[in-house]
Structure formats: structure tokens, C-alpha cells
Amino acid sequence: MTDNEKFQSAINTLKSGVQYSYTGDVPVTEELFNNIKWTTGADSVGLAIETTTCPHSEITYAKILEEMDKL
Amino acid sequence: MAFTLLKPTGIDLSQTFAFTGSVTGVDGGKVLQIKNLHSTATTATSSSSYTATALDLSITPTSSSSKILVWMSTNTDNEAAGRQAEIGLWREIGGANNTVIGGNSMVMASYGVGSRIVTGSSFVYMDSPATTSVVRYRVVIKSNTSNQVLFGAYMGSNSTIILQEVTV
Numbered sequence: 001m002t003d004n005e006k007f008q009s010a011i012n013t014l015k016s017g018v019q020y021s022y023t024g025d026v027p028v029t030e031e032l033f034n035n036i037k038w039t040t041g042a043d044s045v046g047l048a049i050e051t052t053t054c055p056h057s058e059i060t061y062a063k064i065l066e067e068m069d070k071l
Numbered sequence: 072m073a074f075t076l077l078k079p080t081g082i083d084l085s086q087t088f089a090f091t092g093s094v095t096g097v098d099g100g101k102v103l104q105i106k107n108l109h110s111t112a113t114t115a116t117s118s119s120s121y122t123a124t125a126l127d128l129s130i131t132p133t134s135s136s137s138k139i140l141v142w143m144s145t146n147t148d149n150e151a152a153g154r155q156a157e158i159g160l161w162r163e164i165g166g167a168n169n170t171v172i173g174g175n176s177m178v179m180a181s182y183g184v185g186s187r188i189v190t191g192s193s194f195v196y197m198d199s200p201a202t203t204s205v206v207r208y209r210v211v212i213k214s215n216t217s218n219q220v221l222f223g224a225y226m227g228s229n230s231t232i233i234l235q236e237v238t239v
Binding site: 042 | 112113114115116117118119120121122123124125150159161169170171211212213217218219223
């Protein structure tokens with residue numbers, strides 16, 4: 001299982017339907033995790049409204065790592 | 072007495088010619104400038120709204136009547152059956168008035184009912200920004216299922232965006 005697959009599985013385990021995006025390497029370090037853009041909505045032209053502060057209390061870097069380690 | 076205009080039977084291309092008149096009867100457009108960007112970055116998204124990729128390029132038209140020809144080429148990966156990436160083109164003029172142009176989705180990419188599909192994706196779009204202010208184009212992507220899809224380069228390949236200012 002690749003880090004990409006583990007990351008997606010971990011996210012979905014912690015909370016399904018979470019919308020996010022990132023460019024570059026799979027966020028397996030805290031620095032990369034903090035660069036994830038979490039989608040909180042859409043503007044009038046259909047662009048995602050994003051924040052790098054995770055709005056989901058179920059999801060933290062530590063919890064993601066914990067779930068990935070189980071895989 | 073009638074005069075006969077003798078047409079040259081050939082041109083010595085090693086000579087220098089200085090034209091003082093104008094050339095008429097020649098139709099067709101011209102390419103005025105070209106901008107291009109290559110990227111090896113991959114963007115992953117599960118967002119159902121458009122999010123930016125690394126393909127982000129600006130051009131300043133020399134005339135408000137110019138067209139901007141946008142070329143984009145990349146790879147997309149739906150990562151699993153039933154997922155699909157949608158690619159769009161976002162435009163901003165003079166740092167404002169941002170919009171997604173060319174329809175809601177320029178490219179419906181990599182849809183596989185029963186399988187993962189990795190494929191090349193591209194579009195060409197002729198834009199009429201009607202400005203001489205800086206025009207910024209960004210290729211944007213979204214997932215139609217809120218499950219992660221991938222946009223960008225694989226195994227060292229490039230994603231590319233090319234902007235051509237043209238007259239038509």
C-alpha cells in the first residue's frame with residue numbers, strides 16, 4: 001500500500017466525505033500536513049473556499065499518522 | 072506603346088531588401104507573444120469545487136482586441152472506479168474579476184465505471200479578455216465524487232500551459 005493510499009484511507013476512516021487538496025508530496029510530515037488546503041465551501045464562480053487550518057476536529061496530524069501506521 | 076512589367080524569375084536571398092511600401096492581399100492572424108510553464112507537480116484533491124493546480128500563468132495583452140489562445144496538457148488519475156476529475160480554466164483580469172471560463176468543465180477526465188484510469192488530458196481555448204491589463208490563467212481541478220483524484224505529472228513527465236496572444 002502506498003503512502004497516497006494510506007493517507008486517503010486514514011482520512012476516510014477518521015471522517016468520510018472530507019474535501020481537501022494538496023500539491024506536491026503526500027502529506028506524511030507535519031509540515032506537509034499543515035499545507036493541506038481544506039475545502040469549506042465554494043464561491044459564486046465555483047472556486048473552492050479553502051483554509052490550511054483543518055476545520056475537522058476528528059482529523060489531526062497525529063491521528064492521521066496513527067491510522068496510517070495501522071495499514 | 073504598352074509597357075510590360077517584367078516579374079523576377081527568382082530572388083537572391085543573400086541580398087538585403089528594404090521595403091518602403093506595404094504588403095497587401097495577405098490574410099490571417101499573427102502570434103504576438105507566447106508564455107509557457109512546465110510543472111512536474113501533482114495535485115491531489117477530493118474537493119467538489121475547483122481548486123488550483125501548479126499551472127498558473129499570466130500574460131499582458133498588447134491590445135484589447137487580441138485573443139489569448141490557451142493550451143493545456145497534463146495527466147489525470149481517477150485513482151479508483153467511479154471517480155472522475157473535472158478540469159476547468161480560471162481567469163483573473165487586473166487582479167480582480169476572477170471567473171471560471173469556457174463552461175463549467177473544460178475536460179471531463181479519467182472516468183472509469185469499473186476501474187482506475189490514468190490518462191492524458193488536454194484542452195485548447197480561445198479567450199477574448201478585451202483588456203491590456205495583466206490576465207492570469209490557472210488550471211483548476213475538482214472531483215465529482217468528493218473522493219481523491221490526481222492531476223499532474225507522473226514519472227517525470229511535464230504538465231504544460233501555453234498562452235499565445237494572437238490576432239485573428
